[in-house]
Amino acid sequence: MSYSIAIDGPAGAGKSTIARRIAKEMKFVYVDTGAMYRAMALYFIKNGIRPEDGEKISEKCRNADITICHVDGEQVVLLDGENVNERIRTEEVGNMASVSSVNPEVRKKLVELQQRLARRVDVVMDGRDIGTCVLPDADVKIYLTASSAVRAKRRYEELRAKGVECDLKKIEQDIIERDERDMNRELSPLRQAEDAVLVDSSDMTIEEVAEKIIGLCDWK
């Protein structure tokens, strides 16, 4: 049986940084499910499909060829065979992903892909519905959060470090809007699973959070 660690939480809580760190330390495979929703969103943007066009999204998502592989421990997302790791990191793609991920067909397709992966290898998987829906029997479930001000500041600094001009207030507004959508959608909304451990990282370092989570794993 493979071992699985599920990490859910709102945008900018530090899920990917923490999950990547834990995966490296425990020699697990890191699966970033948000990147899959982003690749799907990029596919819609490339094909001129608008966020409000639910029917087209349901129909066209079947044609999107999304696969993931791992190179030197890093997840690479391929859209129609092309590495889109960089292109999916824009705010435009993130916002589209938050909108198009409410679609049941999109979710069905990507959840199946995620479950297949977790059956094969030991994973640290992060997203919004991992503990509640994708891996309900995960060995360890974490709900990782932080205040919206802290999350906005982290995203702002991340973008500035990449040389992207941005506005802190606008980022916080986007984060609050995205949380609203992710938490209030009908299908697999973001929420803490009953058996998940709540970790608020507002005043914790990356090391502290990673240590706490690894401490919860009874994996040898």
Ligand code: DC
């Ligand atoms: O974690 P992220 O910002 O890369 O995710 C982008 C969007 O994808 C997020 O706003 C909601 C959606 N998503 C989802 O619905 N379910 C997941 N398991 C992961 C992401």
